[in-house]
Amino acid sequence: MPATKDGSQVVNQEHWTAVDGYLADTFLPPDSVLEQVLANSAAAGLPAINVSPLQGKLLMLLARMQGARQILEIGTLGGYSTIWLARALPANGQLITLECEPKHAQVARENIALAGFSAVVELRLAPAVESLAEIVAEKRGPFDFIFIDADKERYPEYLEWSLKLARPGTAIVADNMVRKGEIINAKSDDSRVHGARKFLEIAGASPRLDVTAIQTLGIKGYDGFALAIVRS
């Protein structure tokens, strides 16, 4: 995208990246564990689609604001967001994370061990809907905080399962809700856009949820996330 000026505002990827760099330099001290986690993920050939460092810290702060003791994550990849979320937990906290790719799960297990969270994090290697059905059958939960970040086509299903595993007050965060603005294109030929739109529409219409969504700019480009709280 060419650099354009909108008033005093510079709008291009280079500038969003530079601003993320400045904010990360200001708020995020050097973190050799998370740097190693990303290096391991890259070396194993995992796609670099993890949340950004600033977004990871936002997840940690939201989970901490929530006083979360039980966290559920759908979509582990190399465990980067998992580790940020695990850092929000109190001493007796637990996190279950769901992943269906054996290679991702293997890298994530190594990374989670490196970060010292093997005893806190349970990684389930299976299609997420299968793990979710098992977690319900096992009567696990309720979860205090749920992060949805797997295949976008199934976000509506993940929302349904999340509501089964929630309590009044549970926070649900869903990543990748804006997709470069494609979210307003009802005629998109991208099934991920339709999954995201359906998720937002179902969440918005649910009498059990208070929901918002925020557009974001940064090193990952133009996207956004939804945040919902389960009503009392």
Ligand code: SAH
């Ligand atoms: N939360 C991670 C990024 C997750 S990327 C982070 O920010 O660090 C999405 C992940 O979801 C990928 O690893 C992909 O393999 C996994 N995934 C996709 N479809 C899935 C499914 N049906 N069940 C479980 N995991 C799935």
Ligand code: DHB
């Ligand atoms: C993709 C997935 C993500 O979860 C993300 O944050 C960015 C990109 C993807 O599948 O392309």
Ligand code: MG
């Ligand atoms: Mg994502």
